[in-house]
Amino acid sequence: MPVKRIKIIGGLLMILLFALLGRLVQIQLVSTESFTDHHINLIQSSVNQRTQVLSVDSGRGKFFDRNGEPLGHEEVPALVLFPFLKGMPWPSKTVAEAAGISERDLLSAVEKAEKPFTYGGKTPLYLTEAQMDEINSLKIPGVFAISQSVAKKMPAEQLIGTLTKWENRKKQLYPDQKLSPEAQVGNTGLQASFDEFLLSEGESKLVYHVDGMGGPLFGIDVKYVEPANPLYPVRVVTTLDAGLQAAAEQLADKYQIQNGGLILLDIATSEIRALVSRPSIDKKNPNVGSENKMFSQAKIGSVFKTVVAAAAIDYQLIKPGRLFDCNLTINGTPDVKRKLGTLDFEESFAQSCNRTFGDLAIQLAGINPDILDNYARKLHITGQSGWQGQIFHTELKQLFKEESGKVWENGTDKKDKRLAAHTGIGQQDVQVTPLAAANMMATIARGGESMMVKAVNKITFKNGSTVVDFPEQTLESESISPYTAMKLQTMLRRVVTDEKGTGRFLQGMPYEAAGKSGTAQTGKMRDGKELYNKWFAGYFPYKNPKYALVAVNLEVPEESGGINPLFQEMVREAYRLDQNKND
Template identity: 60%
Template sequence: MHKRRMIIVATILMVLIITLVGRLVQIQLVATESFSKHHVNLIEASVKQRSQVLKIDDGRGKFYDRNGQPLAHEEIPTLVLFPFLSKMTWPADEVARIIGSSEQALITAVANAKEPFAFGGDTPIQLSLSQSKAINELKIPGVFAVNQKIYGEDRLAAQLIGTTVKSDALKLERYPDLNLSPETRIGDKGLQRTFDEFLLSEGESKLVFHVDASGGPLFGVDVKYVEPANPLYPVKVITTIDKEIQEKAEALVDQYKITNGGLVLLDIEKSEIVAMVSRPALKKDDPNGIGSVNMMATQKTPGSVFKTITAAAAIDYGVISSSRMFNCDLTIEGKVDQQRPLGMLNFKDSFAQSCNRTFAELATEIAEENPNFLEEYAKKLGIIGQVGWSGDVYHTQVTQLYREQSGKVWHEQALKKDKKMIAKTAIGQQDVQTTPLAMANMMATIARGGKKEQVKAVSKVEFNNGTTVVDFPNQKIEGENISPYTTIKLQQLLRGVVTEEKGTGALLQNLPYEVAGKSGTAQTNLETGKLNKWFAGYFPYKEPKYALVTVSLDTTEQSSGMTPLFADVVKVIHQLDSQ
């Protein structure tokens, strides 16, 4: 009996030892880089436990404006201090003299630190090049001047550039063949998403110092600078945004208290987005909220800006003449217009004063000959279908703009035969939807003589050493264009909106640049009286450089129109161009 008990105990002990050894083998040899269901890298965790680390750069590619200025982050030369300095004698007075601070402030900051930090708290002091050089020439262990990449709360062109996430599920779904760290961020929205394959981190840049249990030096006082093995990374995504113009555009949109809407400014010759502002603003604590949606790439009802489409068709179909007059005291249904009677107007004045009756009448006439004409001309001027750059890059289809919507003219094809529906559609109501970006591109198309081109948000991607990974050439939008003759007539009509005494853009007459454009007010909810207010145009009129759309969405009759904001943007551009 006693012998049997000993055998049982020995067996249990043997099983426990084998289990323990097996567990140790698993931890030490088998699952060191992916332990447990959480896939913990035990080697990294062990190193992290006995190290003090200051991350200089997460290794993900960065965004820059067209002039090489950083967007979405700042590159700030900062003073980095390590906690082990409190356990040694170091020339704090010399460092304080270089940066213009007090010696005691440095000593106190180090004494209170538990990990490496950039001196200055939440807003680290920014060093000059000479200060950075002087500090590093001292060669003090634990004291460094480094360029640290800092992500601010308020980011420019936030919806265009987009957001990132750490989602393990998304990483596995998108990159099943890559062994990405749990700390690796991937693109979720905007250009962060569409250029994610270029932007993926090849490893962090960091300062590492090994410590003992008390935080003291483990192997002397050497601090190692660790950077990605591939010196070509992180890449630089060179956007078409002009940082200075973007900053001023965002300030103006907020000054006009636009809470839903924004503006888009295009370089006509290069077909590039110079500035794009979308409101509601993106909130850092709510990255998936309404503020994450880029309103400039989202379908909206355009109202009378769409009359530009109807006007193009009317010119081509020959249904207008200088002598033909339209009764603009009537509504599109033929009733007396109690709100905005305009009298008898010719076609040019009808466009300048935005007479609904004229364009409803012309559209129903043309529809008898061609029921599809509104859709055809909307395509010719590029307001339906995507206008963002899309093409083949290294045998992969790249679409620059994230979830750009396409726009439409008709919701149901049967409505093309209904005269009331044709009349409403001709003035940009009923089912008509287009994006502010597409409207800006329509103005650019007219300004450049009828040539439709895709719009770029990124001009090229560069390696870290400045060599080009890929650039994005100008590309045409496929399909028919309007004729040169029709283009010239549209240019004259758009200029008349501003120059005519009663034109809806008369407020823009005395700007430093001559402007051509079209206003629009679209009813979006009859019960609540909500409106979309637009002004779309281009400037300078004779030598066009910029196309601009300003828009306030789901606003009220009492709110300001969009011509004052348009005017202020033109003034800013002229001022910057004159410098």
């Protein structure tokens, strides 16, 4: 072979050798924690290949209801077994007797195992405290009775929110931190609002080192690894009531609410006791269904007449003996669908006469075009109702992506009589969130006192000590007077007691209720039928108000999707659960 060719081949081999050495340096020394564009942690991957791990707890903060009941997870006292047991003698009979299971089933489960597992799989064996103590006292390598955090269906899923492992989201939230590829961060809901508190400080796990064949590397020593900081994971104590929430979810499904839901507030504190939003979150694609309909604005219809009524009362537009021709539509033509006759102000409200509130809105606009805007703010259906404030020098908003309601679009001629009339019945540009409507009812029931709506009461460390409290806070905007609130209370109750009232279906309830119905035209069609938003907003009990409730069914045909039975049964469920607590 010519010398020249040998030199060329030798040179190529040297280049190849240096390239391989360079790659080895990159893998071993330079890019050990972020290899390739996928940012693979080579050290962690190597450890994973040499260990068998059973996660006991992810280390991310957990959610609880107001009484300390876990939400979306369960602490399961479970039996954990390691696969190396199949290759060694161990007192399987003693363990089976202590756990109250068949020894044959126990041995069969171990024989099939290729990695550490919880006996029973998705329906783990629940051990008593005495059984756990007995099993652990045996000190058998590879046999553990532990309390394991197991995920279950999350109630109020849009309120609590979703998680993601998406790297771009992690970099957006924590540009200066290196998070594990498996680390999850909040994407929506309270998971996002409180992500800095909830972020994992490290998972709790059982770790067993193996060789390339899966055999023991350092004997049969299984280690329990937990976060270095014993105060974590934190506990987020929400304002939800697990019993009321479960009832609300069942009823929303019973009445086939596919677009809408309900929200229940505690009137004394303006805390969310239950919230259901439909459609549900798609587990395969969590972005589908993640929007919280209770925090999203929608056309509200006649519930807005409560705002017009408040303004009309304060501006003394309702003189004794004043009557309205409710045989006419809002445009002054004969109403062929609803001939209500001649009604006074309170009768008009109870029976939801459009003509009355169209006329009153025109009158108010003539006095001041901004009156309806002002009273919408006083009743807190524009702006935001959710709790917000300074926490550790940071402005925190509890409610994720809460939208603000509106009365007018920018540029709309507020003096136009036709537009003012349609605004007076909650049409035209009026958009309100169910959350804001519920807070309006709570404000009226409290006699005009305004409060921010809370979803979280406090965050505590693992040992129960408090990280941060979220005190009750009033809304900054001016509210209605106690006199106006009292008049509205009477009118909302008459909606139920009037023999022709739109809320008469609530007569005879175990809790006396007050409220206002709303049916809003959406301008949308489906299968040749016009679609409507159906609302009922109210509070109960009437004399000693405890709950404000709003139920909505969005974009349904006029003859279907009634919201009344949902509201009615939620009142019954609230009464039943309250009675059970008092017994």
